[in-house]
Amino acid sequence: MERRRAQFFALLAEQRPLKEVLSLSRYSRVTAYHLLGRYRELGLAALRDGRQTNRGAPTLFTPEEQQRLAARIHQDFEQGIVWEGKQVQAWIKQEFGKDVYLSRTYEFMRAAGFSPQKPRPRHVKGDEEAKEAFRTKREWRSSAVRSFSTHAFLCGQWTNIVWACNPFSVPSGHQPGSH
Template sequence: MKVAGHLPLAELKRLERVEKNVNRSKRLRILILGHEGWTAPAVAAAVGLSRRACQEWVARYNRHGLAGLDDHRGGSLNLPLTADQEQTFRERLAAGPTSEDLVCSLRGKDFQRILAEEFGVRRSLPAVYWLLHRLGYSYLRPRPRHRKADPEKIEAFKREWPERIKEIAAEHPHKQLRVYFQDESRFGQQGTNTNLWAERGSRPTAVRQTEYEYLWVIGAVCPETGHAEGLLSPQLNTKIINSFLESFSETIPEGEHAVMIWDGAGFHTSKAIQVPENVSLVQLPPYSPELNPIENLWHYLKSHFWSNRAYDDYDDLEEAAMTAWRTAVLNEELIKTVCAAPYVDGGSNAQV
């Protein structure tokens, strides 16, 4: 973060020492750390605020000096866009880059140009970022979406879910329903990389293996209770899925019935699938991984345990998979958070 030189560092430290207002003292601490070369994430962790909040206080100070650290309760900073312009600008963001933009992702410089050329609003780059944050936008990595995904079918599935769970409850009277999400993930020597801390301006390296041994991690999680069951296998087919369903069904308590939501993979829809009596299967619409929160679990395991590493052989992969499972997936509170599924909340409580 670049802090303007309105006051020398020594003066900012003096003001912090004598400041009696806790919030203002924290804002001075943000400026001091920024002056000393700390990055925005590091400053945010040190003062207990979000990265965006720290950047906004620095931006206010850069524009207005110490007055920028004052509270603005009861009022709001004026946006440079009228209500109609704001709506048009939001539509421009939602539509994404045009062919004239010549980029695949709009960034701060692009929005600076768009504001000037299309709205007649000229602002510095920090002011552009401030505007985007004030409008509620962040620079996020999108979830991959298959080009054949059907948004209408996805919305219909969520809309019809309450009735579907009631029908299943009626078929299994006096049973407590528990909704599980099931999926499989391949984990192997075709490695991935994840973020790491490094000195500013550097480009650190990390191992990314390109060999070919792998295994399948098969899992089912209940976001309501945090209960999870898994199976490791060197291959994946209907026979393996049947083995998983059989072992999974044995973990369901006597008074409960599991509703397992999964995708339409061939080994899920095969006529040879053997469904236990205490399990009901619900198939997701095609190409809709966003409806299956166990996908978040695979991302969590890869980013926290399986990336930036190399594995000697299958046994090494198996040990890494089991260690991650014991560490993370058996933590019920973690599973409730990582695999939260708001669109089915309350549905698992259905009982007849």
């Protein structure tokens, strides 16, 4: 980034036309005027890339406030209370007098070791026995497919024609093992 800015100012120092400088440096006109304004204001310091020294936005909470929020969420979690983003938002407003966006509350919950989720709702007419029967039926099917696939692999038919080792589905005139 600094090299590109240095090239930009070197081309300007050679008194090349602005159009040529913009095409060689690949800066837009707006960016070029911004760089020139910074150079007039800061001098050679404007060539430096300021991203390394940029600390970012200040934190919203002090470490003590973050610990208070995390302790409260953990305390309620142990009692079986699950917090949502809006509850965190209201608590922050009440306790600290700070307005925060809803999306920031999820960051605070993650920092406290939580994730914003709820268990999936259960249907009122859900039948546990039917679910268990479905699970065992599905497990049986997947094990049957695995054993058939293993059989097809051992027969040397692990190609697009997996049915070649199944004697019940071999077309007439086709011998297992032949392609």
